Amino acid sequence: MLIRIIRRRRTPSQCWVGARSPAICCAIILVALSSLVSCGPKAARTHVVLLTEGIPPTLDPVAALDSRVDNPVINLYSALVQYAPGTTDLRHDLAASYEVSPDNRRYIFTLRDDVVFHDRSPVGAADVKYAVDRMLALKIGVWAYLTPVSGAEVLDTHRVALDLFAPFPGLLGALTRLYIGNATAIREHEFNGDFGQRWLQANDAGSGPYRLVSFQPGQQFTLERFPEYHGGWAGEHIESAVFRVIREEAARRIALVNGDADWIYLSSADTLEALSTEPGIQVNRDPTLNQLYIGMNTRSEHLSDPRVRRALALAYDYEGHIKYLMRGNAELAYGVLPARAECASPDAPRSRMNLAEAKRLIAEVGIQPGEVELTMAFEGTTGETPIFEIMRAGAEQLGIRVSAVDIEWDAKVENYALPETSTDLGTIWLFAPGPEAHHYLYTLVHSTQAGGGGNNFAWYQNPTMDALLDEAAEELDPDRRCELYREVETLWLADTPFAIGVTMVGLSAQRDNLKGYSVSLGHPLTQNLYPMWRE
Amino acid sequence: MGRYVARRLLLMVPVLLGVSLLVFFLTNLLPGDPARAAAGRLATPEQLSAVRERLGLDRPLPVQYGLYMSRLVQGDFGTSLTSKQAVARELRLFFPATIELLLATMVIVVAVGIPLGVRTATARGGWFDRAFLGFSYMGVGIPVFFLALLLQLIFAGWLRVLPIAGRLGLETVPPPMLTGMYTVDALFAGQWATLVDAARHLVLPAMTLAVAGIAEVGRITRSSMLTVLEQDYVRTARAKGLSERTVWLRHALPNAMLPTTTVIGLQVAFLLGGTVLIENLFSWGGLGTYAWTGIFRLDIPVIMGITLISTVAYLFVNLGVDLIYTRLDPRIEYE
Numbered sequence: 001m002l003i004r005i006i007r008r009r010r011t012p013s014q015c016w017v018g019a020r021s022p023a024i025c026c027a028i029i030l031v032a033l034s035s036l037v038s039c040g041p042k043a044a045r046t047h048v049v050l051l052t053e054g055i056p057p058t059l060d061p062v063a064a065l066d067s068r069v070d071n072p073v074i075n076l077y078s079a080l081v082q083y084a085p086g087t088t089d090l091r092h093d094l095a096a097s098y099e100v101s102p103d104n105r106r107y108i109f110t111l112r113d114d115v116v117f118h119d120r121s122p123v124g125a126a127d128v129k130y131a132v133d134r135m136l137a138l139k140i141g142v143w144a145y146l147t148p149v150s151g152a153e154v155l156d157t158h159r160v161a162l163d164l165f166a167p168f169p170g171l172l173g174a175l176t177r178l179y180i181g182n183a184t185a186i187r188e189h190e191f192n193g194d195f196g197q198r199w200l201q202a203n204d205a206g207s208g209p210y211r212l213v214s215f216q217p218g219q220q221f222t223l224e225r226f227p228e229y230h231g232g233w234a235g236e237h238i239e240s241a242v243f244r245v246i247r248e249e250a251a252r253r254i255a256l257v258n259g260d261a262d263w264i265y266l267s268s269a270d271t272l273e274a275l276s277t278e279p280g281i282q283v284n285r286d287p288t289l290n291q292l293y294i295g296m297n298t299r300s301e302h303l304s305d306p307r308v309r310r311a312l313a314l315a316y317d318y319e320g321h322i323k324y325l326m327r328g329n330a331e332l333a334y335g336v337l338p339a340r341a342e343c344a345s346p347d348a349p350r351s352r353m354n355l356a357e358a359k360r361l362i363a364e365v366g367i368q369p370g371e372v373e374l375t376m377a378f379e380g381t382t383g384e385t386p387i388f389e390i391m392r393a394g395a396e397q398l399g400i401r402v403s404a405v406d407i408e409w410d411a412k413v414e415n416y417a418l419p420e421t422s423t424d425l426g427t428i429w430l431f432a433p434g435p436e437a438h439h440y441l442y443t444l445v446h447s448t449q450a451g452g453g454g455n456n457f458a459w460y461q462n463p464t465m466d467a468l469l470d471e472a473a474e475e476l477d478p479d480r481r482c483e484l485y486r487e488v489e490t491l492w493l494a495d496t497p498f499a500i501g502v503t504m505v506g507l508s509a510q511r512d513n514l515k516g517y518s519v520s521l522g523h524p525l526t527q528n529l530y531p532m533w534r535e
Numbered sequence: 536m537g538r539y540v541a542r543r544l545l546l547m548v549p550v551l552l553g554v555s556l557l558v559f560f561l562t563n564l565l566p567g568d569p570a571r572a573a574a575g576r577l578a579t580p581e582q583l584s585a586v587r588e589r590l591g592l593d594r595p596l597p598v599q600y601g602l603y604m605s606r607l608v609q610g611d612f613g614t615s616l617t618s619k620q621a622v623a624r625e626l627r628l629f630f631p632a633t634i635e636l637l638l639a640t641m642v643i644v645v646a647v648g649i650p651l652g653v654r655t656a657t658a659r660g661g662w663f664d665r666a667f668l669g670f671s672y673m674g675v676g677i678p679v680f681f682l683a684l685l686l687q688l689i690f691a692g693w694l695r696v697l698p699i700a701g702r703l704g705l706e707t708v709p710p711p712m713l714t715g716m717y718t719v720d721a722l723f724a725g726q727w728a729t730l731v732d733a734a735r736h737l738v739l740p741a742m743t744l745a746v747a748g749i750a751e752v753g754r755i756t757r758s759s760m761l762t763v764l765e766q767d768y769v770r771t772a773r774a775k776g777l778s779e780r781t782v783w784l785r786h787a788l789p790n791a792m793l794p795t796t797t798v799i800g801l802q803v804a805f806l807l808g809g810t811v812l813i814e815n816l817f818s819w820g821g822l823g824t825y826a827w828t829g830i831f832r833l834d835i836p837v838i839m840g841i842t843l844i845s846t847v848a849y850l851f852v853n854l855g856v857d858l859i860y861t862r863l864d865p866r867i868e869y870e
Contacts, residue, residue, distance in 0.1 A: 049705055057617055057828065139578055191619075198619040216709075217618075217628065218828070219701060219820035242705045247815050250684050254692040255699050408831035417571055453571060453578065 047224075047240035048262040048514060048534060050527055051252045053382075055218055055245045060200035061179035062134060063141040067431055067525040070177070072243065074526050075223055076118075077179035077206035078230070080109050080128065081172050085531040086518030088340075088435050090172055094123060094180055094207070094230075104167035104476060111158040115230040117182040118204060118211040125160035128152060130183035132162065134195045144443070145174040145433050148473070167474045169481065173434030176522055181205040209530040213240070220244040223529065236515075236533035243527075253509075256281065262514045262534070263527065266507040267383045269327035275509045282512040285329055285505050286519040289435060291338045292501030293444060294376075294391065295426045295457025299419045302372045302400075306495050307361045312425070313499035314358035315394030318351045321502055325386050330502040335489045336441065338503040340521060343437045343482035348489060351500045355397055362398045369399025376425035377415065380406040384427050387501070391425065416457050426457045429504070434522040437485045442469045445488070445497055458497035465491050536861070539869035540854070547850045551843065555607075558842045559600050562835050569835050573616035590616075603839070612843075613836035615829075622840040625825065630844060631715025632702060632821035633814070637806050638716075639741035644748035644802060649788075649795065651749065652756025657783060659761065667753060674750030683743045683816045690739060698736050700818040707732045740817040744810065748802045755798045759791035766790075792863050800856035804849045 054068035061077050064070040082093040095109045115123040132152035135143045148168035153161045164171065181196075182205040189199030196205075204212035209231060210223035224240040225233070244261075246252045252264040253271055257278055266272050266283075276283045294316070296309040303309055322330045331339055335348025376391060378384040385406070392402040405423050407415070415421045432439035443449055446469045449456035465488065472484035492498075506519055516532040571578060574586040587593045591602055606613065612622035655664040691699035702717055703709060710720040710729050717733035763769060764787055772786045773779075814823030822841060829837030860867045 055824075055828065057832075139582060140574070194619055201618050201620060214708075216702075216820060217625075218824040219818055220705075222705075244701060244705070244818065246700045246818050248684065248687075251687050251691075251699050251816070254687060258692065258695055258699075260699065410832045414568060414571060414833060417568060452580070 047242060048238050048529075048532070049242050049244065049255075049260065051244050051246045051255055051261045051264040052527075053245070053247055053249075053252075053265050053267065054525075056221070058197075058201040059204060059212070059215060059221075060141075060197055061131075061181055061206070062138060062143075062195075062197075064177050064179060065141040065144055067523075069141075070523055071526040072212075072221055072223070073179055073206075074208070074523055075210040075241075075529050076204045076208045076212060077181065078115070078123075078208050079177070079179050080111075080175050082176050083434070083520045083522045085516075085520060085528055088173075088521050090176070094128070105164045107162045107164075107171065108155065109160050109162065111160070112230060113158055115207055116228050117185070117207045118226055119182065119185060120228065121182060121184065123180065123182075123207050124157050125154040126157075127180050127183045128160040129154050130186070131178060131180045134181075134186075135178065138195055138197070142174075142177040142433075145177055145439065146171075167476055169476055169478075170434070170436040170438045170473070173436050173522065174439075177433045179206065179208075182207075209237075210241070218245065231530065238529050238532050238534065241529050256509055256511070259511070261511075263508060263510040263517065265525070266509055269325075269329045269507065272329065272507045272509065273327065280512055282510050282514075284508045284510065284517065284519075286508070287331075287340060287521070288504045288506045288519070288524050289338050289340055289432055289521045290504040290506075290524050291333060291430050291440065292387070292504070293428050293430060293457075294387075294499040294501055295416075295428055296497060296499065297419070297422050297424050297426075297457070297459055298461075298495075298497055299422070299459040300374070300424045302367075302374060303424055305365055307365050308367070308372075309496040309499075311358040311361040311365075311398055312391075312395060312400070313351070313496050314354045314361070315391075315398055316351070316499055316501070317353045317390050317394060318502060319353065321387070321390055325390070326502070326505070329505040329507060331505065333500045333503055336492050336498075336500055337437055337485075337489075338440075340435055341432075341437055341440060342435045342478075343485045345486075348486075349493065353394070355394075358394075358398055362400075367399065370401065371399070373401040373403060374424035375405050376402050376427075377405040377407050377412050377423040378427045379409055379412070381408065387427055413453055417451055417453055419451065419459055422457070422459065427501075428455060428457055428498075430455065431524045432522075437481075438469075438473050441485060441488050441492075442473060445469070445492060456497075460495070460497035462491065462495065465495075536858075536869065540858070543854050543857070547847070550850060551846060552604075554846045555604065555839065555843060556600065558839055559603065559835075560596065562833075562838050563596055565833060569616055569833055607843075612840040615837050616834045617828075617832045617837075622836045625837070626822075626840055626844055627715065629820065629822050629825040632819060633807075633810055633823060634848075635716035635718060636737065636740055636744070636810060636814070636819060636821060637803065639718075639737045640744040640748065640806060641799070641803060643741055643745040644752055645799065647745070648749040648752030649756050649792075651753040652758075652795070653760055653783060653788060653791075655753070656757045656760030656764065657779070664757075667757075671750035671754050674746045677746070679743060679747070680812055680816060682746060683740075683813060686739050686743055687816075697739050699739075700816075702733065702736050702820060703729070704732045704736075740813050740819060743817075744806060744813055748799075748806075751802065752795060752798055756791060756795045759794050760787055763787045763791045789863055793860060796856055796859050796863065800852055803852045807845050807848055807852075 056068045056072055058069060059072055061073045064073045078094050080093060080095040081090050084091050094111055094115055096112045098107055098109045100107055111125060117123060129152040148164045148166055150163045150165045155161055185205045186196035189196050191198050202215045209226060209229045211226045213222040213224050215221040220242055222242045249266060249268055249271055253275060255261040256264045272283050275281050296303050298304060318332060322328060332350045334344040334346055337344040376388055378388045388404055395402045412426060430440055443455045445456060445460050445465055447461040447466050450459045450461060468484055468488050472481050475481040475484060510517060513535040514532060515535050518531055520528060570583050570587040570592050573590060574582050591599055610623060615622055615625060651667055655667045658664055687699050690697040707729055710717060710724045710726050713720045713723055718730055721730035721733055769782060769787055772782045810821060811823035811827055814821045815827060826841045829841060
C-alpha cells in the first residue's frame with residue numbers, strides 16, 4: 001500500500017477524485033503552496049515590527065486618553081511639554097519656554113520657531129489655540145484631564161496663553177496629552193462641524209518624530225521617520241516601524257521567537273516566564289502608574305452600607321493576585337495611590353486580605369449566608385476574568401454570591417452612565433497621564449465624576465470629599481497638597497467606595513538587538529519609537 | 536426560470552424589511568446610549584441632547600426606523616457613531632476581506648471535501664474510509680480557536696512556512712483597489728509577488744475555517760454517494776461496461792450532489808456570521824473585526840449595516856443554491 005501511494009503521488013493528474021489518497025494530494029498542494037514562501041516578498045527588516053493587542057479606533061489626538069490611541073499619536077504628534085522618555089521629568093517640546101501669571105491662572109507659552117508639521121508648514125500659536133478650542137468644543141478624550149482649562153489666546157505667531165478657571169498644579173503633566181495638530185489641514189477637512197474627527201481618524205496632522213505611511217483599520221499602521229523633526233536625529237534611531245494588531249498572545253509569542261517581530265505586548269506572566277529562557281529574547285518588566293480599582297456601587301441596595309463595602313475589600317486576596325496570578329509582576333498600592341504617584345507614602349495603609357475582620361463586619365450588618373447576590377462587571381477579553389474569580393472566591397467566604405458581567409470597556413462605561421444600569425461591582429484600571437494624585441483621586445471619587453461616562457463607578461458622593469479634592473486641585477504648595485490628599489485617603493478608607501487592587505507591572509518582550517525601549521509612566525502601554533534603535 | 540428569479544428577488548424585500556425591523560428594535564433594547572457613544576463618554580448633558588437631536592435619536596423609534604430606511608434605499612447606511620465614517624464606505628473596506636476569506640475557505644471545502652466524500656464512499660469500510668470518519672468527528676468537534684492556534688504553531692511557529700496573521704506581509708503594499716480582495720486585485724494589476732503574498736496569508740485562516748466544512752461536506756457526499764451507488768441506473772452503467780471512474784463521476788456524483796450543495800450553502804451562511812473569532816485570531820481586518828468593534832461600542836448604524844449586508848449575501852447564496860439544483864437535476868423546475 002505504501003509503495004502504491006508513493007507511486008501515485010508522482011503523478012499530478014491523479015490528484016483528483018479517483019486518486020487513492022486525496023488527503024495526500026492535498027498535503028502536496030499545501031507543501032507546494034508553502035514552498036512559495038521563498039517567492040513571496042520577504043520583509044527587508046529595515047524597520048521594526050511591534051505587535052500590540054489593542055486596535056486604535058482612531059488616530060485623532062484628542063482621543064489620546066485611550067492608550068490604544070496614545071500609542072500612535074505619541075509618535076505622530078508633539079505637545080507643548082512632554083515627559084523625557086522613561087521618566088516623569090517634564091521637558092519642553094513645542095514650547096521653548098513658559099511663564100505663569102501671579103494668580104496661577106494664566107500660562108504663557110513661547111513656541112520654538114523651528115518646528116514644522118509633516119506637510120512642512122510651520123507650527124504656530126494659532127495651532128495651539130485650535131487644539132485647545134477643539135478639545136473644549138468636543139469635550140471628549142483628553143479634555144477629562146484638562147477640565148480646568150477655560151480657553152487659549154494667541155498673543156503673537158509664537159506666543160499663546162492658556163487660561164484656567166482656577167489654579168491647577170497638574171496642568172503641565174496633563175498638557176503632555178494635548179497634542180498639537182495642524183489647524184489649517186484639520187479645518188480643511190472639517191465635516192458638519194466635526195472639527196476634523198472624521199478625517200483624523202485615519203490621517204496624520206502632526207509634527208512628531210514619525211509620520212503616518214499607512215493605516216489599515218483593524219490590522220496595522222506604518223510610520224516612518226520625519227526628517228525635519230525638531231528634536232533632530234543625532235545618534236541612532238529607527239527608520240520606520242509597523243504596529244500590527246494581533247489579539248492572541250500565543251500568536252504574538254510565535255512571531256517574536258521566529259524573528260518576525262521585534263517587540264510584543266504581553267498580558268500573561270506565564271508567557272513572560274516562558275520567553276525569558278528563549279535565546280535572543282529580552283523580557284521587560286516596567287513599573288507603571290496603572291492602578292486597578294474595584295468600584296463598589298454605593299447606590300446599590302446591599303452596598304449602601306460602608307461596612308459591607310469594607311468587608312468585600314478585605315475579602316479580596318491581594319497577595320494571591322500578585323503571587324499566583326501575576327507571578328510577582330504587580331505591586332501593592334501605597335494607600336489609595338500607586339507607589340510612584342505624587343503623595344504616595346510607604347507608610348500609608350496597604351490593602352491586605354483579612355477574612356476574620358470581613359466576617360465580623362458582615363455579621364455586624366446581619367447579612368445571612370446566601371442572602372446577598374451581587375453583580376460584577378469586568379473585561380474578560382483583556383484578562384480580567386481572574387480578578388472576578390478572586391473577588392467571587394473572597395465574597396463566597398462571606399456568604400455573598402457574585403455573578404459575572406463580562407463586558408467590554410466601552411459598554412461598561414455606557415452601563416455606568418446611569419445608576420440603574422450600573423453593576424454592584426466593577427473593575428477599572430486607571431491610566432493617568434502623570435503621577436499627580438489629582439488624576440487618581442479626583443477622577444474616582446469626586447461626585448462630578450459619577451455617571452455620564454466618568455470614572456466614579458462607585459457613584460460615591462460626599463461633600464466633604466468633594467471639598468477636599470477641590471481644594472487640593474488648586475493647592476500649589478506640594479506639601480499642603482499631600483496633606484489634603486492624606487485626608488482624602490482617610491475618608492476613602494473609611495467609606496471604601498473602591499477596593500484598591502494592585503499596580504500593574506508592564507510586561508513585554510523584544511529581540512535583544514532592539515535598544516532604547518523605555519516606558520513613560522505618563523503614557524502607559526505606548527511604544528515611543530524615538531529613543532529606540534536596532535543594534 | 537427568469538420569472539422565478541425575479542420573484543425570489545422581490546421576496547427578498549420583505550425579508551430584508553423584517554430583518555432590519557427586528558435588528559433595529561432589538562439593538563435599541565440593549566443597555567447603553569447611542570448618543571453617548573457618538574458624543575464621547577465625557578460629553579455634557581447639553582452636548583448629549585444636541586447629538587441626540589442631530590442624529591434623530593430624540594424621536595420615537597418608529598420614526599427613527601423610517602428615517603433610517605429612507606436613507607438606506609438611497610444607499611446611505613448612515614455614519615458610524617464612533618469612527619464618524621460613512622458605514623457604506625467602511626463596509627466597502629471590510630466586506631471584501633471577509634468575502635475573500637470565505638471564498639478561499641469554500642474552495643478548500645469543495646476541492647477537498649467532495650473528493651474525500653467520493654473516495655470514501657467508493658472504498659467503504661477500508662482504512663481510508665475509517666480514517667476519514669475519524670477526521671470528520673475531529674473536524675466537527677474541534678474548537679475553532681484551538682485549531683487556529685495549533686495551525687499557527689505548526690505552520691508559522693515550527694515549520695515557518697506560512698505567515699502567522701494579517702492579510703499581507705509587512706512590507707507589501709496593497710494592490711490598487713478594484714474589488715477589495717487582495718488576491719483578485721493583485722491578479723488584475725499583474726502584481727504577482729503581492730498575489731503570492733496575499734495567497735499565503737489566506738492559507739491558515741482559510742484552512743482553519745475549512746476543516747469543519749470539509750468534514751461536513753465530505754460526510755454528506757459520502758452518504759449521498761453510498762445511496763446513489765445502490766441505484767439501478769448505476770448498476771446499468773456498470774453493466775454497459777463503463778469504467779468505475781466514469782460511473783462515479785458522470786453518473787453517480789451529479790445525483791449525489793443535491794444534499795452536498797445544500798450543506799455547502801449552509802456552510803457559506805454559517806461562515807458569513809462565523810468568521811468573527813477567526814478574523815480576530817488572524818488579524819484579518821474583515822467584517823468580523825468590524826462587527827466586533829461595532830457591537831461592543833453599541834454602534835447601531837454599524838450593527839445594522841453588517842446585519843443587512845450579511846442578510847443580503849445569505850439570501851443570494853440561498854438563491855444560488857436553488858438555481859444550482861436545477862443544473863444538477865434537470866427534473867427540478869421552478870415555476
